[in-house]
Amino acid sequence: MLLATAAPPAAVTGPGASAFGLVATLDAAQLEEPAEAGEPAHEAAGEEGGEGFDAGEVIIEHVANSSLEHPLIHLPTIAGIDFSVTKHVLMLWVVAGLLFVILTSAVKGYLRQDRLVPSGFMNGLEALVEYIRDEVAEPNVGHKWAKVWTPMLLTLFVFILGSNAIGMIPVFEVLSLANHWVVHASPDSFFGMVLHGGSTTTSNFNVTAGLAVVTFFAIILAGSKAHGAVQHWKNLVPHGVSPFLAVALIPIEILGMFVRPFALTMRLAANMTGGHIAILAILSFVFIFTEMAGQAVGMGVGLAVSIPLAVGISGLELIVIMVQAYVFTLLTAVFIGMAIHAHH
Amino acid sequence: MEVLHYMGAGIGLGLAVIGAGLGIGKLATGMADGIARQPSAAAQITSAVNLPLFLLEGVAILAEVFCLLIVLLK
Numbered sequence: 001m002l003l004a005t006a007a008p009p010a011a012v013t014g015p016g017a018s019a020f021g022l023v024a025t026l027d028a029a030q031l032e033e034p035a036e037a038g039e040p041a042h043e044a045a046g047e048e049g050g051e052g053f054d055a056g057e058v059i060i061e062h063v064a065n066s067s068l069e070h071p072l073i074h075l076p077t078i079a080g081i082d083f084s085v086t087k088h089v090l091m092l093w094v095v096a097g098l099l100f101v102i103l104t105s106a107v108k109g110y111l112r113q114d115r116l117v118p119s120g121f122m123n124g125l126e127a128l129v130e131y132i133r134d135e136v137a138e139p140n141v142g143h144k145w146a147k148v149w150t151p152m153l154l155t156l157f158v159f160i161l162g163s164n165a166i167g168m169i170p171v172f173e174v175l176s177l178a179n180h181w182v183v184h185a186s187p188d189s190f191f192g193m194v195l196h197g198g199s200t201t202t203s204n205f206n207v208t209a210g211l212a213v214v215t216f217f218a219i220i221l222a223g224s225k226a227h228g229a230v231q232h233w234k235n236l237v238p239h240g241v242s243p244f245l246a247v248a249l250i251p252i253e254i255l256g257m258f259v260r261p262f263a264l265t266m267r268l269a270a271n272m273t274g275g276h277i278a279i280l281a282i283l284s285f286v287f288i289f290t291e292m293a294g295q296a297v298g299m300g301v302g303l304a305v306s307i308p309l310a311v312g313i314s315g316l317e318l319i320v321i322m323v324q325a326y327v328f329t330l331l332t333a334v335f336i337g338m339a340i341h342a343h344h
Numbered sequence: 345m346e347v348l349h350y351m352g353a354g355i356g357l358g359l360a361v362i363g364a365g366l367g368i369g370k371l372a373t374g375m376a377d378g379i380a381r382q383p384s385a386a387a388q389i390t391s392a393v394n395l396p397l398f399l400l401e402g403v404a405i406l407a408e409v410f411c412l413l414i415v416l417l418k
Binding site for chain 1: 409
């Protein structure tokens with residue numbers, strides 16, 4: 001039941017940005033469904049918290065994008081594309097701005113030094129750049145093209161890591177507390193809307209689809225640069241097979257061309273959404289048990305089960321955010337390398 | 345009939361997890377064996393195991409997403 005209601009993680013960034021239209025339509029279909037079908041089920045089962053607390057709703061509210069009817073900033077519709085800023089778009093900007101300021105200021109400070117020995121944050125940055133270049137780009141893309149593709153791989157890695165990581169930092173939850181005790185902003189004001197932010201942008205399928213589109217074109221570009229525009233497409237079908245087999249392979253290879261970015265999209269978005277749903281589901285045990293058996297039991301369950309488990313999963317998530325950023329970068333490098341070293 | 349939808353998605357989810365678990369287990373076994381025999385090649389073995397591991401994970405997650413779609417597209 002929880003999964004069924006928590007299902008649509010996929011709210012749309014904008015009709016034009018919806019590379020994943022399927023989920024977008026699902027979203028609309030899902031909105032009306034649980035409203036009528038969910039209620040009787042609750043009363044019948046009587047376990048999910050009933051009237052007061054609906055775990056599924058809370059989780060969706062946190063994971064999904066804010067609705068297009070109530071965006072954070074209203075912007076005009078240009079050429080059929082609604083440019084209004086929803087919370088995932090806002091987080092996208094926050095991540096991009098933060099990374100730009102932090103990275104450029106670090107590098108500028110480093111270049112202004114007298115002797116070019118890195119210190120502090122620059123050390124870590126240099127280690128990161130060297131790691132991506134030597135361990136990801138060089139072995140997969142090859143020495144000849146490593147310098148060409150390392151900047152793109154680094155951009156992908158740093159951006160994905162940044163936007164994954166910002167979902168683990170409870171800035172907006174702290175702001176919510178401040179709002180609850182001190183500010184009392186109205187829920188419709190900008191500040192009131194921003195409080196619902198603080199979710200991972202990479203848990204939105206549209207964002208990861210956009211990143212995967214970059215990979216998709218990078219693969220084609222890499223193949224075309226290495227072999228020429230015509231030879232790249234010829235390389236898709238292996239040499240030396242009989243013509244009949246080659247014809248049969250063409251649709252499979254074209255399918256493979258699209259499946260790779262699709263798998264990248266799904267892997268990143270599903271991993272980031274899954275972690276958040278798991279943490280929230282475990283934390284909502286507290287409220288579910290409070291409603292079932294009173295406050296003492298709820299607090300007991302919270303202290304004994306929810307908080308230790310949530311801490312453990314948060315620790316796991318810290319690993320996952322790094323692994324997923326690394327995986328996306330590594331697979332992009334591998335696919336680019338496959339296009340460049342087409343040995344068949 | 346609605347129950348069958350949920351059942352199908354749930355069973356499919358479980359099967360995907362079983363398959364992914366077996367696959368990851370096999371990879372981990374192979375990696376542990378390899379490193380135990382040749383500790384000096386640990387870095388190479390790890391990097392060789394990483395890629396199939398991630399591809400395997402991708403397949404499992406695709407299966408889970410399709411299970412989700414079964415529930416949503418009923």
